[in-house]
Amino acid sequence: MNTNAPRYYWQQVDWESLMRDYPPPPLFEKTTGRLSADEMRALQNDRFMARMAEAWKVPFYRDRWTEAGLEPGDVRSLDDIERIPAFTSDDLKEAIEAAPPFGSHQPVTADDLAERPIRILTSGGTTGLPRVTLFDQHSMEIQGIQTARALYAQGLRAGDIIQITYTNSLANAAWCAYQGAYHWLGAVPLTTGSGVVTPSERQLQIARAWGTTAWWTRGEYLARLAQVAAETGVDLPALGTRGLHTHIGPDIDGHLRRRLEDAWNAPVFDNYGSHEIGPISFECRARDRKHVSEDTVFVEICDIDTGETLPNGSRGNVVATSLYRSLPPIIRYNMRDIMILYDREACECGLQTHKLSTFLGRSDEMVKLRGTNVYPLACQNAVSRDPRTTGEFLCVVSHEGEGLARREKFVVRIERRSNSVDAKALHDDMAASLHRDLGVRVDVEIAEPGSLSEFTGLGLQNKVRRLLDLRQ
Numbered sequence: 001m002n003t004n005a006p007r008y009y010w011q012q013v014d015w016e017s018l019m020r021d022y023p024p025p026p027l028f029e030k031t032t033g034r035l036s037a038d039e040m041r042a043l044q045n046d047r048f049m050a051r052m053a054e055a056w057k058v059p060f061y062r063d064r065w066t067e068a069g070l071e072p073g074d075v076r077s078l079d080d081i082e083r084i085p086a087f088t089s090d091d092l093k094e095a096i097e098a099a100p101p102f103g104s105h106q107p108v109t110a111d112d113l114a115e116r117p118i119r120i121l122t123s124g125g126t127t128g129l130p131r132v133t134l135f136d137q138h139s140m141e142i143q144g145i146q147t148a149r150a151l152y153a154q155g156l157r158a159g160d161i162i163q164i165t166y167t168n169s170l171a172n173a174a175w176c177a178y179q180g181a182y183h184w185l186g187a188v189p190l191t192t193g194s195g196v197v198t199p200s201e202r203q204l205q206i207a208r209a210w211g212t213t214a215w216w217t218r219g220e221y222l223a224r225l226a227q228v229a230a231e232t233g234v235d236l237p238a239l240g241t242r243g244l245h246t247h248i249g250p251d252i253d254g255h256l257r258r259r260l261e262d263a264w265n266a267p268v269f270d271n272y273g274s275h276e277i278g279p280i281s282f283e284c285r286a287r288d289r290k291h292v293s294e295d296t297v298f299v300e301i302c303d304i305d306t307g308e309t310l311p312n313g314s315r316g317n318v319v320a321t322s323l324y325r326s327l328p329p330i331i332r333y334n335m336r337d338i339m340i341l342y343d344r345e346a347c348e349c350g351l352q353t354h355k356l357s358t359f360l361g362r363s364d365e366m367v368k369l370r371g372t373n374v375y376p377l378a379c380q381n382a383v384s385r386d387p388r389t390t391g392e393f394l395c396v397v398s399h400e401g402e403g404l405a406r407r408e409k410f411v412v413r414i415e416r417r418s419n420s421v422d423a424k425a426l427h428d429d430m431a432a433s434l435h436r437d438l439g440v441r442v443d444v445e446i447a448e449p450g451s452l453s454e455f456t457g458l459g460l461q462n463k464v465r466r467l468l469d470l471r472q
């Protein structure tokens, strides 16, 4: 029998020191959010060195770093960070297989679970079990504070009702908003979940009946809700939405944003984050690139092929180091998300931070097509720009031919908005736009409205799938 005494969550957090170290809004905007470059670097350095000392005790890091020729003491400050080998989610997957159930990167075993409040959240998992990450009370609350800072900078205030259409289940996107709004803003979380939990038509009925003023959801799902509103006669602008807090993806020319803002008559705010690191960056009311949450995460942009850290202004993989996480430490995690990091500057909102560009694609979804690197997410721009589409698409990669004649076939399936749209004309225009955006000719097929959702998972799952790889 388990004889452990209960532990009370509220006693496990030193709330005053948490708020001093990681100030929630509005304190953040008056303190940590406007440190000078030198002051911020010093704060980051202190936190980085504390995380390094912890990580050296964790087998995953100790083994990898020793193998790379590093010894404790070799990395003396943040200036030496490039000496540390980066890792990817594939390495985490291996670490979990090697030391189940939680993996050699997490300094907790099943025997330690009673020592502090722990939650299990997961990410990924298209094959096998999803990838597990443990969260202690510290990580959960700081993720909430990170999200609250973003939502506050975007105008969410106490008493606002924020409808969260990610499901509060194993992934952290819904929990971030829930904790940010509820614990750290005094806004009201309305956890309707994804379309599986609450169908789209019902989502809109609830929003109208209970007075939703803000949404936390994917850009694609906001487009889907707009379509459902049009089909069911819901007057979307009449909902009085004040903010669409979202993850808009590779909206390079801003077409999806404009389309959503026109449909909802409300501003779109883009955010970027990850399961292990939490919210990394957010747009403020200026909506001019995304502020990096610099006291919680150190961001580098690295060359996709060589892994070398690139100067600011270059395009490459985001490599992130969590400055607050001990369970597990996350040091130089190559997210394989392609973005650009920009120099620090004073923003009109008052924050002074580095900023990240719009999301430009995922380097692990890259398909080599006749010598050109093609990223499925790069199709979003052309598809969402054209009002004859629903904005929905799916890239299908397969092999055709045999032996030496075998080659990659890349088809972009695109939904037309209704069956009154001329499929032939749309096909030809899409083929031309995609050729221009991708730099290589791809095949296009026009699909009927709503027909791709069973493949993309739109409205059903927290993530939208854009690549169907049939090559294996």
Ligand SMILES: [Zn+2]
Pocket: 284, 285, 286, 291, 347, 348, 349, 350, 351
């Ligand atoms: Zn700003």
